[in-house]
Amino acid sequence: MTKATTIILTDTPVSEGWQADNPVQIFKNEIHICLKEGQELSLRDIQKAGRKIEGLGIDVAKLSGDLWTEESQWAFAMGFTCVGKLTNVEFTGAQAQKLMDKLAIFAWSRDLTNQTPSQLYPLKLAELAADYIKSQAPEHVSVEVISGEALEQQGWTGIYNVGKGSINPPCLMVLDYNPTGDAQAPVAASLVGKGITFDSGGYSLKASAGMFDMKCDMGGAAVVAGALALAINQGLDKRVKLFLCCAENMVSSHAYKLGDILTYKNGLTVEVANTDAEGRIVLADGLLAAADTQCELIINAATLTGAAMMATGGDYTALFGLDEQLMAQAKTQAIEANEPVWQLPLERWHQDKCPSVFADTANSRTQKGGGAGGASNAAGFLARFVPNDGKGWLHMDLAAAYNGSANSLWAAGGTGQGIATIAALLKA
CATH class of the missing domain: 3.40.630.10 (Zn peptidases)
Structure with missing residues (x-):
């Protein structure tokens, strides 16, 4: 079974070292997308973070934390998903099932486009x-x-x-x-x-x-x-x-x-x-x-x-x-x-x-x-x-x-x- 990696959207940086200014920070077995103090990451920034996190070799992303909105979760999913991982996001909150249904339909359409x-x-x-x-x-x-x-x-x-x-x-x-x-x-x-x-x-x-x-x-x-x-x-x-x-x-x-x-x-x-x-x-x-x-x-x-x-x-x-x-x-x-x-x-x-x-x-x-x-x-x-x-x-x-x-x-x-x-x- 593929193990999911927890992805947390946070307004509190988890590192004071070399990662401190990075929007994507790794802490123990979690990955944090960090908002800068007094600022919000744009949906474009969150999508870019999703792309970076997928590039780390993460198979399944499990979103966690109270700061995730429906829009930010979807932006992350669009960045993270790729060939072989078109549905590999676990959403959080009241909109989780709605987002999962939507992602499945997007995955079908994207896979259709990718066929030879x-x-x-x-x-x-x-x-x-x-x-x-x-x-x-x-x-x-x-x-x-x-x-x-x-x-x-x-x-x-x-x-x-x-x-x-x-x-x-x-x-x-x-x-x-x-x-x-x-x-x-x-x-x-x-x-x-x-x-x-x-x-x-x-x-x-x-x-x-x-x-x-x-x-x-x-x-x-x-x-x-x-x-x-x-x-x-x-x-x-x-x-x-x-x-x-x-x-x-x-x-x-x-x-x-x-x-x-x-x-x-x-x-x-x-x-x-x-x-x-x-x-x-x-x-x-x-x-x-x-x-x-x-x-x-x-x-x-x-x-x-x-x-x-x-x-x-x-x-x-x-x-x-x-x-x-x-x-x-x-x-x-x-x-x-x-x-x-x-x-x-x-x-x-x-x-x-x-x-x-x-x-x-x-x-x-x-x-x-x-x-x-x-x-x-x-x-x-x-x-x-x-x-x-x-x-x-x-x-x-x-x-x-x-x-x-x-x-x-x-x-x-x-x-x-x-x-x-x-x-x-x-x-x-």
């Missing part, structure tokens, strides 16, 4: 997500999976074309969580996730270094699935639909090509200017499906652009939308969840930033990274596929969803950032 492309092909991603959400409320969940040639036959041209070059067929997974018991109940919200289980870039082929971490390109699907699972666990009583747009973006004789023109269900034609801008191509189908539900809230999440990573440094999720009230609400929920977000520009005229001579729009520009304003231009493309002039729609470009290597805050791998924010928006 051979393990996690499109249909497997759909299956695992469906099974996990069903386990939260089996009597209220129904699932439909549309895959392979059926996608083309039913008009889901984006997912079909991005995924048709792979031996593993693409799919659209439609999950209906309906706790009302009424088959005619209105859908309150729809979630749309990018589920590219491996992204070679297609004929716009990535370099090896850029392709190495592309198992994480289904991080949007993992985040929205985790968010729905968390909201259900916390008592969600509204009908919500989940759309996962799953495909492998591969090179083959059957793969989609530069210059191809796709015609979507809404009649919009799209010229393929970059096969490595595939996320927006598949999300367009998911957004059209979400619009068909006539719900008031649509949230899509995706590891969509390198431009968002360049803009935020990977420390923030980039937020886009045309509904300022919803944007303000999302930022408030993100602050409460300690999931840093930053709003980047999006106006209706961003829809015209990827022009095409041969179609209504291109999916990108031919410049590297989509050119200047690439993240906003990608959001502008998506805005063409949402209803009500963007009212009730939120786009999350998940620049903070995955780290290729460990840093002072996070272990390597998926982070789950965005899950708590989306879950809160569903319950609002």
Whole structure:
């Protein structure tokens, strides 16, 4: 049995020697995170302490003491947990069980993101997500999976074309969580996730270094699935639909090509200017499906652009939308969840930033990274596929969803950032 190490948050330093000024101090068989006199450690500081403590080789962290709050315990857990230790925290106080349930859901989502492309092909991603959400409320969940040639036959041209070059067929997974018991109940919200289980870039082929971490390109699907699972666990009583747009973006004789023109269900034609801008191509189908539900809230999440990573440094999720009230609400929920977000520009005229001579729009520009304003231009493309002039729609470009290597805050791998924010928006 693995022995837990006690971690105490204290305002009394335990050492007067070489450790005296360190926030992390070791005393006998305990580890103390020490507040400086008259000051409080920020949640960021506590998360960093969690990362340092895990680096000492601690297997299980048992939190103890009266100074731990729900927020500080969660910050510690996000720093401490890592591959092989995704649930290895014992919480304390009245919120312990709530935090343990939340950590288990984050662990599932993070583990899903960390799986290899051979393990996690499109249909497997759909299956695992469906099974996990069903386990939260089996009597209220129904699932439909549309895959392979059926996608083309039913008009889901984006997912079909991005995924048709792979031996593993693409799919659209439609999950209906309906706790009302009424088959005619209105859908309150729809979630749309990018589920590219491996992204070679297609004929716009990535370099090896850029392709190495592309198992994480289904991080949007993992985040929205985790968010729905968390909201259900916390008592969600509204009908919500989940759309996962799953495909492998591969090179083959059957793969989609530069210059191809796709015609979507809404009649919009799209010229393929970059096969490595595939996320927006598949999300367009998911957004059209979400619009068909006539719900008031649509949230899509995706590891969509390198431009968002360049803009935020990977420390923030980039937020886009045309509904300022919803944007303000999302930022408030993100602050409460300690999931840093930053709003980047999006106006209706961003829809015209990827022009095409041969179609209504291109999916990108031919410049590297989509050119200047690439993240906003990608959001502008998506805005063409949402209803009500963007009212009730939120786009999350998940620049903070995955780290290729460990840093002072996070272990390597998926982070789950965005899950708590989306879950809160569903319950609002």
